[in-house]
Amino acid sequence: MAAAARVFSEKGFGGASLEDVANEVGMLKGSLYNYIKSKEDLLFAVVRPDADELLMKARRLSGTDLPASEKLRQIARVHVEIIDRKLPYVSVYVQEIAGRGISQEWTDMDREYMSLIEKAFMEGVEAGIFADDLDVRVATRCFIGSLNWMTRWYEPGDPVRARAVADQLADVFLAGALARSRN
């Protein structure tokens, strides 16, 4: 799976062959078929554990009675922590699966994650913490886009930096760029 993640993330899923993956692990292509049925199977196997972990943690945070701003901050931390730890896997997910509607199961997972974040934005508006004219639909998609786009610029391997970036990202979405009058 690590070899497949590397190959998919370097060549793209479309450009990679099962032969490339077999070469990467020093195995004959035929032997690979003892473990997986197709390239699609391998793709799903590669990204599934981290996708499950992220969704499970987001669900748990969503169910707490933390304030909406804190839920969003902690979801960002969990998401960035997984990017920091598993970048090639997350890159493959973002590049090949997210928002592409490639199977009902993945579409459902994508949608659930998105709706947990949207729910947190809505809770904030309803509680009067967030601006009442906030467009939660656009805010949610920008929040997820900002996290997913990290796969193109973030240099992994530094959990402290990961936490700092997650907090800065959350700050941008919560407070925005404009200076606030302190009162």
Add this chain to the structure above:
Amino acid sequence: MAAAARVFSEKGFGGASLEDVANEVGMLKGSLYNYIKSKEDLLFAVVRPDADELLMKARRLSGTDLPASEKLRQIARVHVEIIDRKLPYVSVYVQEIAGRGISQEWTDMDREYMSLIEKAFMEGVEAGIFADDLDVRVATRCFIGSLNWMTRWYEPGDPVRARAVADQLADVFLAGALARSRN
């Protein structure tokens, strides 16, 4: 070029062949070679005009003496307007080129666009319009990520809606989600 944009955006650049493109236009693959040398050439030809247009308009906005917040809002409008008008082309760019370092020329263009946006954020901080603890590096990357991520969820073909989404996106980055005390 329209056929290539459709094929690349459906199959992915890695998964698409020049034969697919030739089929899409009802031409023999051999004839296609009268016009282009390689699949890479075709990719660059497909995305270049819109990338040039976006960069040129961002440069022009950057050079005005508009306030930083207005520069960012107008860059978002130009970017979303191109997504609305040319989604398959922008999708191919985002999927295959942005932030991937595939050639010096494209890396330079990516970097210039990013630095124009970063400059606007910095101007805002220096002018005291933006919070002095704003992380302009992270804010810039999230801003670009939010725009590029639109290629995964935005339904094109409605310029009025495009303008509204651009403004909502800019509002999120400028004001954030938190309710402001009006004073």
